[in-house]
Amino acid sequence: MERKPAQRFDPLPGRIAHVGGIESLVRDGHHYYFGFDESSDTVLSPLIDVPEAMAAFASEHMRRTTGAHDKNYWAIPVAAATGCSDLAGDAEREFTTEGLRGVLPAPESHLLHLLGAATGWNDRFEESPEAGQASERPGWDEEDPEFIDRCLQAIQEHGPQARPDEWTVARFHLSAAVRHLPGNRETLFAPVTEGIANHP
Template sequence: MDKDLLKDTDPLPDRVGHVGGIESLTLDGRRHYYGFDYASDLVLSPMIEDPHVMADFASRHMRQSTGSHEAAHWAELVAAAVDGSALTDDDTTREFDSEALRAGLPEPGSHLLYLLGAATGWEDWSEEAPPEVRQAYRRLGFDEDDDEFLDHCLEAVHDHGAKARPDEWVVIRHHLTTAVHRLPGNWKLLFAPLAEGVTRIG
């Protein structure tokens, strides 16, 4: 794990001053905290390991519906983020292992994919897809408004394998590797192993 990335507490571009709360996850057994805008489904901060640093970050760069608050207020929310989440009822979905991420594809509709979208701001990677990916989209008949196309592709590849579903695999590989490349701050710590796994499978 890159120690320099772990120390990254710079605000994420265009995500300062949002109303939000605190979430947490564990990566390779180490807990990380992050700010989250629930109204926009948007990650608001880098992943921060030190709870005191997280509280200080939130006091300087985040708000709640009642306005700005001191670090002591945020420290209570940081502590609560250890025991529960407003994003998922299943605590096991907040636990990640780099080797496991390298070993396989994410499950369709998983919390991991949700976090990938929330961290990248739900950008549409199909708009910048190379010709072979656009051709795969067309052959698969995906509607531009279908926001579950990646889940459809993952289901097909999980069930039949990448070789049996080459178009779905092209879409998966493009979406995941492009999204990981565009991640802000140190969110690459969580998702870079996923991109490595996709490259290895392909």
């Protein structure tokens, strides 16, 4: 039987020909691969669940410091990404639908890192004047990438009812990040939004 060609994936806007490597994560026991530029902490591709398709995507849309390479070259780092990561340990790279839905992302977690690397937290409070007002009271700097960690830390320690401003800001940014995830990531991480909605 003739083998079907690997599915092609469109590149992410503004992220073509970046220098980077291959990372992977596991969702409900299923591996997904993606391009990642550690130097700029930026996700470079959609989530791709077939190694051959990931290698083909990288050969077309990604670069190494030595330039462009073919699919055979990229097949090696794709295979290596199945078992190891430069970003997180194995346990941190494994997600389940119920786990994403059931709890808020932990401060400084790999999930939070991936959301930020995919979106740059490029959400502005014009979408939510309420969140903008909540951020002004403690005097947070929205350009500070660690402010979300601090919000989540406060919620984790004291609960959302005791820290309403932090909860309003964290809820807005997490929900907006999922909405703005590029490529097919919104579908994969949609349970994060459900977890936020279900959180007391």
